[in-house]
Amino acid sequence: MGATMPLFQMQGVAKSYGGVRALEEAHLRVEAGRIHAVLGENGAGKSTLIKIMSGVVQADAGDMMLDGARVVFPSPKSANAAGIACIFQELSLIPDLSVADNIAIANPPRRFGLIDRRAQRRFAEAALARAGAEDIHPLAQVKDLPLSRRQMVEIAKALARKPRILILDEATSALTAGDVAKVFTVLKRLRDEGLALLYISHRMQEIDELADDCSVYRNGRHVASYQAGTKSRNDVVEMMIGREYSHVFPPKPALPKTGAPALEVAGLNWTHRLNDISFAARPGEIVGLGGLDGQGQRELLLALFGVLRGVTGDVVVNGVRRHARGPRSAKAAATAMALIPEDRKTEGLMLPMSVRDNLTLPALDSLARFGVIDRAREQDAVERMVKLLAIKAANLDIPVGALSGGNQQKVVIAKWLMVAPRIILLNDPTRGIDVGTKQEIYQLLRKLADEGATILFYSTDYDELIGCCDRVLVMYDGAVTRELVGAEITEHALVSSAFSIDSGSIDQTGERQVG
């Protein structure tokens, strides 16, 4: 059976996080000497799959086989020992150590029990050369390197472990075009040397260039595996979409909004993460931000809210040029902005503080007289919000951390509605909450829009963008690459533009087309 036995195999692997199924019945077959691409939209289970493979999390069920023998990886260390090295999206480099220290971290060369710095340096130089990054000095501290160089160090570090299986999770996302070309040469050489490579990328043209085999995942399930080049891009997009519609959305207004925009953005730039973003949003509109996770959507919201430093470009609110210097100035009456942050547990709520205290925190200045909080007015305001959002809490004085996830999220939204915002920025507000609460949030958003609020809504769930938004701006690499209006907002359009597949060329397979 030697010829047919894959190097690595996954069968029936399942994983849930707190009741939410991230992966079920996952299958994967990785052959030596091949590059295997894993495709899927947000939440398809790609990240969970490779986390299980590299020992970061453990599967709830299913088997993993290496060389035909069953293996279990309780930690990243054990996966490394078995020859699986992973290059993560979030870098695993230690900022205060030198490049050489980082490359040799798992098993530095030793002499008399101590680290042999000269040998380590040669080792690091060899690894950097293998990754095509000879320009990086091995003694430089990682924290002083730009992101693209760090990514190259990360690749060198993985290669230094002499892995049999190398996993690359969006490993090229921070690289310059020149580096990508170099890395590709390296990856092809590694394939020829007999390594198995697992490649996860949102860049379709990279997958076309590199992959030998492809596997498509959707909703945590394995959909299909096929040899590269045997499916058209259209087929691939079809395989990635097709989830069941499980949400109920409020009806959208039939007529497009006219009138003066409440928020105009022109030429917004921030480091290399936001590139020349321009758009306008009118009162009553829900404008969605789409695209794959991590294409600058969060940074855009943070930039508008004044959290980022060094943002250039114009932000015009109600016809007046404004630049928020921070959340406090953003929420002030002139701009009346609110940002519902992505992580309610750290940025949204003070978990040990009471529901009441959390709710009134952004609006305290309007509830206080001469700096003393007016308890009666506070009580009124809190009751109004609890009723409006139907927050279920046994008591308003219990810690907000004791509420269910859905009710916590309602508190986050309610506390910002307290300041009567006219521009509402939402950063993936329905992540990890139950369907019932999601529906209530959709209703609320539409109600707020009908009352004249301008809503900018980032969601990683395409159903929500389709169901809630009047327009969707699709982002890719820190820029808005496409605008979908009204009936154009379909899952097909969202997925193909998120992968930056030009919809005009969607039926051609071979050609490289970048939107």
Place this chain on the structure above:
Amino acid sequence: MGDFRYWLAENKGTLLAVAVFIIMFAIYTGNHSAGFSGMVVTTAANKGVLLALVAMAQTLVVLTAGIDLSVGMVFVLANCLASQLVVGDALETTFGVVVVLLAGVACGALNGLIVIYGRLQPIVTTLATGAMFYGIALWLRPIPGGDVNSDLADALTEQLPGGIPTSLVVLLGIVLVVWVPLRRSEIGRAIYAIGSSEPAAYMSGVNIDRARLTAYIVSGLLSACGGLMLTFITYSGEASATIGGSYTLNSIAAVVIGGVSLFGGAGSAIGAIFGAFVLRTIGDLLFVFDFDPLWQPLFQGVILLLAVTLGSLRLLNVKNRLDLFG
């Protein structure tokens, strides 16, 4: 040479502490009535070495992004224990020294085990254990007194031929035997890695628990070395909460002045040693310029603030304000 630039970047905190110390000490001896004499230097060295050892102990824990509030109490405990045990003939004295050092190791191991397996914050853990260590010290020596092998004490606290203070040689020996090998070992690398980014260290397959435990154990050992030296200088033991507390706080100050990051992962025990010397020299400077010694805390505070300010300059470059809180 290109390598030098990187070496400089890595060690600039340490080098700054060394430079500040040399300038301050030059001013001090230049203005001292006895000048740069053996006695002046030996007295300064003996005072400096005590704090330097405790500061080294603090460095180990701070490098892991923790803080050790028990170093001063381990120092006092070792002092009290030594005043009971480090007496008699050569064999008994040796036994006493070994027991004192082992006691330091045990204190450090206790801290480490509680922090690692009890998952408690280092600051709370060491606040509690520090009080316990002080309690034991008080039990060992309810009233100040005791004795120490005076031959050994004199040998380690006076001068070598040529006027070199022996205590400095002892400190150098400890640096060479404890710090240098640790800095170059895999465990030492792991200690820096934990402090710099614990998630990245974990993801890289580093043995985190072993490194953290080692940091606390070596910290206890170095504090005990300090307590031993204190006994050799004073010929007695005293369970003083004031001494313990002031050494703990000064060790943190010394670490900061020495360029060790309180966020962990950057700095060197060598820097902390010179940070300790800088702190001690402030008092001496006030003395030669006839300032009231009451000014000392004020000047120490100012120097400390300046040191922290230098360490925070990088915050001016932060692009995402949320990173300011990270």
